[in-house]
Amino acid sequence: MTADRTHVEWREWGPAPFEEARAADRAVLLSLTATWCDSCHEMDAETYAEPRIAANVNDGFVPVRVDVDRRPRVRERYNMGGFPSTVFCTPGGDVITGAGYLGPDGMRQVLGSVREVWADRGDDAGRVPRALAGDPTPGGAVDERIESHLAGQLDEQWDERFGGWGDDAKFPLPRTVEFALKRDRQKAVQTLRAVAEALYDADDGGFFRYAGGRDWSDPRREKLLTDNAALIRAFANGYLYTGEEALLDPVTGTREFLIDRLWNGTAFGGSVAPPGGDGRAPRRDLTGYAGGNASAAEALLAVAAYTDDAASREYAERVLGALAESFVRDGVVSHIAPDDVGDGGADPPEGLLSDHARVVAAFAAARRVLGPDALAVDLVGVARAVADEAIATLREPAGAFRDGPAAGVGLLSEPLRPLDGNVEMAEALLDLAALVDVVGDADGGGSDDYADAARDAVAAFAGAYERFGVQVAGYGSVASRLSRPDLVIAVGDDPGSDLHRAGLRVADHEAVVVPAAPDPPEGVATVRRGTDRRDATTPEDLLDAVAALTDGGRAAG
Template identity: 30%
Template sequence: MNRTSKLCSLTLAALLLGCATPGRSSDRADGPTQTAQTQWAAWSPASFERAAQQDKLILINVVATWCHWCHVMDEVTYGDPEVAALLAEHFVVIRVDSDARPDISERYRAWGWPATALLSPRAEPVLNLRGYRDPQVFAALLRELIAEHERGELHRRDDPRETRVSTPVDQDLDRIRAKATAQLDRYFDVNGLGWGDKQKYPWSEPIEYAFLRARLHRGDPEHAQWRDRALATLDAEAALIDPVWGGMYQYSLRGVWDRPHYEKIAMIQAGALENYAHATMITGDARWLDPARAITSYLLGTMQDPRGGFYTSQDADLRRDDHSSVEGEVYFALDDAGRRALGIPRVDQAVYADLNGLTIHALAELYRASGDRALLDAALLAGARILETHARQPGGGDTLALAVSHGPDRDADPLRYLADQAAMGWALLSLHRVTADPRWLNAATQLANFMLASLAAEDGGFYAHTEDPHAVGVFAERRKPLPENALAAQFLLELHAVEDGDGSTPTPYLEHARAALLAVGGDAQIESRGKRVAGYLSAIELLGASKIDITVVAKPGDPVGDALWQAALRVWEPRASFERSEPGQRYPDTGAAAIYLCSERSCSRPITEPAKFAAEAEAFLLRE
C-alpha cells in the first residue's frame, strides 16, 4: 500500500472527510502509470438519458485546465485499470471544464478542483469529493456505491461543504451585514495577513470591502483599522508575482506567501489589479503601481487575444504531448531563457465573458489610478470584442435587451449566465465612467434589462442561468448563488446611480438590487459561503450609502475640462457616479470649466483648478 493509501481509510466515513493530497505542485502522487483510459461523455441530455435508461450511476468530474491535481488524478487515478473498468461498467462519466460552465462551477466550487460528484441514475446527489483521490481508495469507494445501488440502498451523504439555502426571514440588511462582517473578520490572519491561514489566496473582495468599510465608517476605529490591514495584505501578496514574466500565481501554501502554486488565472490577475489600483488612489502613493505593472505586463503580453479580450489561464506545470512534465516549482525557478528552452506552459485561450468583464473593470480602474492610456485601450478593445462576438439580442424581438453568451460561439450553449451579464454590465459601466461614451452605458442598460426579464426570480434575486428545459434531477433546480447575486446587485446599484443622477429619474434597478441582497441573505447561505461574503457585504454598504454625483462642466475639447475630468477620475470615491455636461445643461455657464460635487444634502462650489481638486473634493466628502 502506498503512502496516500496508508493515510486514508478505506471506509466511506473517512472518504467523506476527504483525503486530498496536499496541494504542493512538487509533491508527486504515487500510483500506477496510465494503462487504461476512462471514456468521458459530454455534458448533454443524451448522457443523462443513457444513465437513466441503463440504470447507471453518474460520475461528474469538474476540472480546470490549469489544475495540477486534475492532471495527476487524470493520469494516475482515472488511468488505473480497476478504476477504469468499474466506471465503464457501472457509470456514465462526464467531465466538465469549470471555466467553461459557470453554473457547474458555482454548484461545485466549494469542493475545489478536481471536484467529483457522484449521483444516482436520475441525477440525484449521493456524494461529492474534494481534490485528488488515490486509485485504490477511489476504487474501494466505487465498489461500495455500486453495491449500495444494487441493493437499492443508495442514499445521499451529508456534506458540510454543501451550500445551504434557507428562506430569508430577516429583512434587516444592517443586521445581516453585521453578522456576515463578523464571519468574514474571523478569517483574517493578523500575523500572517490575508483571509485564511493554511493557504494564502490573494482574495480581492475582502480587500475591497476593507477599503470600503474604512471609507464609509471612517469615524469608527473598528472599521478604520481595516484599511491598514488591507494594505499590509497587498504588500504581502506581492510575493506571489512571478519575478520573471510577471502575473500573479493563484495562491501560496503552508500559511506563508512565498510557497506558490504556480497556475495563473484571469480572476486572480483582475482582482489584484483592482486592489492595487484602489490602493494607489486611496493612499496617493505611486509605489502600488509597481506590482500592478508587473501583472499588466504579463496580462497584455501573454493573456491578451489579438482580436481583443483576454484568455482564461496558464497551467501550473509544463506538460508535454508525450505526457512528460516539468513541475511548476522547477520550471518557474528558471530565468526567461531557461523556461523558453523547455517550452511554454499551456495557455487556455478561451475568451469567457465573466472573466473578461472582471478584467476590463480592473483595467479601467487602473487607468484611473495611473493615466496609462495603453490600459484603457486594452479595456476598450476587449469591451468591443465581447459585444461583437458574445452579445446578441434575445429572442422575441426585444430591442431594449441584450444578452452575452459565455463564450464566443453564441449557439454552442443555449444558457445565458448571471455571472456573464453581471460582470460584463459592471465592466461596461466602468468604460462609460472613464470615457463618458454613451454606447457603453446603452449596452450596460440592455444587459440589465435582460437580467430583469430572464434571470430575475418572482420572489427576489437572480437565478444563476436561464431556464434549462433539458435539465434533470438536481440540475433542474435553478439556484440563486450569493456571489453572483452580490455582483449583480453592485452592477444594478451603479447603473441606478448613473441613470437616476439627481434623484429625478426612477429606475427598476435599485429595488431589484435590494431584492437580490435580501434573497440570498438567509443565515444558512451566509454561513456556508465563508470568505465569499465579502462582495455581498460591499453591495450592502453601497446600497445604504449616501450617493455622490461628480460632474465636469465644460465644452467638448476644452483642455481645462479634460484635465478636470482626469483629476476627478483619480479620486477613489466608491459612492460616486461621474458625468460630463456642457455648460447650461445641468449647471450654469460660468464661462470656465468646473467640477461640481453634489450629495443628497448639498453641492460644492465650482472647482476650476485640476491641481486643487483632490484636496477640495476630500474636504467636501469628509462632511458627507
Template identity: 55%
Template sequence: MDEFAADTKVEWREWGPAAFEDAAEAGKPLLLALTVPWSSECREMDRRTYGEPRIAANVNDGFVPVRVDADRHPRVRERYNMGGFPSTVFLTPDGKVLSGATYLGPDGFRDILDGVRETWDAKGEAAGSVPRSVGAGVPPAGEVTPRIEEHMVEQLLGAYDEEFGGWGSDVKFPMARTVEFALVRARDQATRTLEAIRTHLRDTYDGGFYRFAANRDWSDARSEKLLDENAAILRAFAHAYRYTGEEAYRETAEGTLDYLTTTLWNGEAEAFAGSQAGDSSYTQLQATEREDADAPHVDDTVFADRNGVAVDALCTYVAYTDDERAQRYAERARDHVVEQLVDDDGAVIHYADPDAGDVGERGLLLDQARVLQGLTTSWQVLGEGGPATAVADWTVDELQAENGAFRDGPVTGAGLLSEPQYPLDATVELADALADLAELTGDEEYRTAAEEAIAAFAGAADRMGVEVAAYASVASRLLEPASVRVGALAGSDLHRAALRLADHESVVVPDAANLDDVAEQRVDGEVTGTAESPAELEALLTGE
C-alpha cells in the same frame, strides 16, 4: 469535449439529457468528472487513474461516464463541486449524488467504485441525495441597515492575521474585494495584505499572481493563474495607489497588466484568455532554466465574465494613471464581448468557440453581473457604456425572483440544473453594477433592484464573514449613494480630476446632463458642493 480527454482511456460522454436518459435505460449510475484546464491534479488524475486500462474498462462497463469542463459549465460546477478540482461525482440517473470526492489515485478510485456499486445495487435511486447548496432555497431576507457594515468591520478586526497579514489562520486567498473594503475602513490591514500578496503570490519571472497559498504564512503557493483573479488583484493594487500615492502599488498593477496583455492575451479573438495552468515543476525552476522550458498551458477560451472583470480592472487603472495601453486593451476586450457575446436583448453568452461550433450558456448571472460592471466602469472612465442598460434590463427582467434575489441562470437542463440557486457573490457583483448604473442613468429602478437583491440576503448578514466583505460595501453604497457628476466630456481635465479624487465607492458621471463645465458632488441625492476647476474639485472632495 476538452482537449485533455484524449489522455484517458474512458469513453467520455458530453453533459446533457442524452447521457442521463441512457443511464436510466441501462440502469446504471453516472460518473461525472468535473475538470478545469488549469489544474495539474486534473491532468495527473487523467494520466494515472483514467488512463489505467483496467480502471477505464470498469468505468466504461459499469457506469455512464460524463466529462465536464467546469469553467465552461459553471452551473454544473456549482451544483456538483466536491470542494476542488478534479471533482469525482457519482450520480443517479435523475441527477442526485451517490458519492463524491476530489482527486483520486488508482487505489482510492477502485475503492470508491466498489462502494458506489454496492450502494447502487442495494438501494438504487433511493441512495441519491440533493447537495445542500441546491436544496437551500431562497436566502433569508431582512432590512438593510448601517449595522451590516459595522458587523463586517468587526469581522475584519477579528479575522485579521496580525503576524502574517491577510484574514484567517489557514489557507490564504488574496480576497481582492475584501482588500478594497478594508482600504477605506482598515487601511493598515489592506496594505499589509497587499504586501503579503505581492511578496508571496506574485510570479516575479513570468508575471501574474498565483491563486492562493496553502499555509497561513503564505507559503506553498498554488501556481495556477486565472484571468478574473489576476484582474481583481490588479484593481485592488490600483485602488491602493489611489489612496496612498505609493509608486510600488502602481508598479505592481502595471506588472499585472503586462501579464494580462501578453501571456493571457488571445490575439485572434482580441480579448483575454481564461487561465494559465499551474505547474509546480516549472515554477520551481530558476529564471535561467525557465527560458528553455515550456511555459504552462494557456486556455484561450474567452469567457464573458472574466473579461468583464478585466475591463473593469483596466479601466480603473486608466482612471488613476491615464495609461494608454491599459485603455487600448480594455476597449478591445470590451468590444469583443459586446460584439460576440452580448445578444440584442442584453443576454450574455458565457463563451463562444466558432471554430469548434461550441457556444456556452446564455444568461448566467455571473456573466450578466461582470459584463455589466465592466460596462459601467467603462462608462465612468471612458464615457462609453455600450449596451449596459440592455444587459441590466434583461438580467432584472429574467433572473430576479419575487423576493429580490437573483437566480444563477435558466432553470432548465440535465441533472439538477432545473433547481435554481441564488448565489450571494454574483448577486453582490450585480448589485454593485446596478448601483453604478442608477447614478449614470438617473434611473432609480436600477437602484431599487439592487436594494431588493441586497435585502434578500440581509437576514443572514450577521453570519457573514470577511470573504463576502463586498456585500457590506454595496449595502453601505445603497444606504448613502455618492457620486461626482461632471458637466464635461470624458477625458477632460475636470473629469480626470474627478476620477482621481473621488472615493472608489463613489460613481463618476461624465457628460452629466444640466451641467456646463461644472462638477458637483452628490450624497444621497443632495448636492453638497460644486467646482469649476480641478483645484476647486480637490478642495471640495478632500475638504482641504
C-alpha cells in the same frame, strides 16, 4: 463520445449521457476538471489511464467530463471541495456520493461501492444537496449594522503575525481589501504588500491563485484571469487611496502578463497552469469567457483612470468591443463567444448571473472613464440591456438573483442563489443607477428600477449578516452604499479634461464620475451626495467640494 489518453470514453455534458444512463440503468460518473488544475491531470495519468479502472468505468457507468470554467453552474452544484471533483450521480442528476482526487486504489474501492449502492437502491440512492433545496434566503433590513459587523470582522479575523485574514491557507480576497481600504486602510495596504510579496510572479508577471500556508508560503501557481483582474483592480484602488507607487508595479506586470500570455487575438483567455515538468510550457486555456473579460476590462479602466496608462485603455476598449460584438445578443450574455465553443459541447451556457453582473459593471465603468463616444457602441445601452435581461429572467420574487436560467440537465434546474453573485450584481446595478440618474432615462426604466433591484438583492440575505465573515466583506460594501447616498460627480466637460481626471482620482473607488454630462454646463463639475451638492470649476475646487461632503477627498498622483 471520445476516448482520450485516459482510455475512458468520456461524454460531453448535456442531456444525452443522462438519457443513456437511464436507458442502460447505470449511474453517471462526473469528472470535474480544469485546464489549470495540476491535480486533475495527475488523476488522469495515475487513475483514469489505468486500463482496468478505465474498463470498469466504461462498462459500469456513463462517464461525463466537465470543464468547470466552461460550465460554472455545473461546478457550483457538483463541486466536492476542489478539483478534480469525482461525483457519482443518478440518471436524474442527484448526487449519490463524491470525492476529490482519487488514486487507483481509492477509485477501485469507490467504483465497487457505488455499483453496489446503485444495484440495491437505484434512484433512491441520490440526494439533492441542501444548498439546492429551494429554501428561501434569510431576508432582513439593509442598514448600517451590516457594514459595522463586517468592519468588526476585519479586526476579528486579522492575522497579526503574517498579515491577511484567517489562520490557514491565505487567499488574496481582493473585495475584502477594497472594503478595508475605506475602513481600515493599514490592514488593506499590509495585505496588498503581502500578496505582492508572496503571490505576484516577479519573473513572468501575474498573480498565483493562493498560498497554502498561513505565512503566505507554498503558493499554488496557477494563474486565472478572474483572479488577476480582481487583483489589478484592488492594487489600483490601493494606489488611489495611498499614492504609493510600489502598488502599481504588480499592476503593470500583470497587465503585461495578460497581454503576452492570455490574449487570443480577440479577448483574454481564461488561465495559465503551473509550469510543466521536463521544461514543458505551461498549459493555457485561451478560451474567452465573458465574465472574466468583463472584469479585466473594468480593472484596466481603473488603471487608465488613475494613471493615464495607454496600454490599459487600449486593451480595455478591445475587450469591450469583443464583448459587445460577440458575447451579447439582445441583452443575453453568452458565457463563451459562439465562435469559440470548441469541444466543450454544442450548447454553451448563457444568461449566467456572474457574466451579466460583470458585463453591466464593465460597460457602466466604460461610460464613466471613456465617455459616451469612445467606442462604436452605446455603452449605457449595453449595460442597461444586460441588466434588464437579468432582472427579468434571474430575479426571484423575494429579490435574490438565481445564478442562471431555471432549467437544465441534472441539478441545473434546482435554484442556486449565490451570495457573491448577488453582491456583484447589486454593485453593478448601483453603478448603473447612479449613471442613469445623471445621463437620463429616455431608453426605458429609470434609475430607481436598478437601485430597487440592488436593494432587494442585498436585503434577501440580510437576515444572516451576523454570520458573515471577511471572505464576503464585499456584501458590506454594497450594503453601505445602500445605507447612505453615493458620491456622484457630474462633469460638463468631455472625458480627459482636467475636471474629469480630478474626479476620477478622488480617493473613493465607489464614487460615480460621469463626463460629458448633460448637466452641469461645460467647465463645471457638480459634486453631490444625496440632496447636498456643490459646483466646482477647477480641480482644486472639486477636491474641496468632495471634502465638504465626505470625510476625505485626497486624490492620488
